[in-house]
Amino acid sequence: MNLTINSEIYSQLLSKYQPRIIQTEAENEEFLKVVEELLARKNLTPEENTILDLLVKLIEDFEDKHYPIPKGTVSSMLLHLMEAQDKTKESLVQVFGSLEKIDKVINGDLEITSQQAVELGNFFHVDANLFLNE
Incomplete structure (x- = not known):
């Protein structure tokens, strides 16, 4: 199921949260707080869900790079x-x-x-x- 997002609303959210490639632990913490805030809400809009997915991906990429989990036997x-x-x-x-x-x-x-x-x-x-x- 593809939900259509409203470009104007999505642009406002992009402007508000300014997602970007995470370079520092401080930026990671900042985006983690935003993700927690979004997850605490009920009934996110399609635009909020899209921002949430983007932020989670950015956080995962940062953490995979900076905190790799060694594979055990x-x-x-x-x-x-x-x-x-x-x-x-x-x-x-x-x-x-x-x-x-x-x-x-x-x-x-x-x-x-x-x-x-x-x-x-x-x-x-x-x-x-x-x-x-x-």
Whole structure:
């Protein structure tokens, strides 16, 4: 569904918020406050939603560049998600077929297949790429 935005209203919002490539932590904080303000409102206009999307993208780009999240090992990611979501090894048997295979994956002795990565992504509600070695 494509919503049409009113150019005049959108221009006013652009003038008010002045979105731009974020260069400093102060600018990032400034735009984070605007995003929080917009998210706190109910029933945003299409123009406000468009500005919100733009600001979120600018913030994500800045934070991805300045605060990269190091990727852990597949086994550390699996263990972290199991702990965070209170899952047991037994709950993963449906993905791996046996506790023995789960232990091998956790110990780094067995790689996760693409299909298992997709199933784990669905199981934990995360991106399947977290479980694939690059």
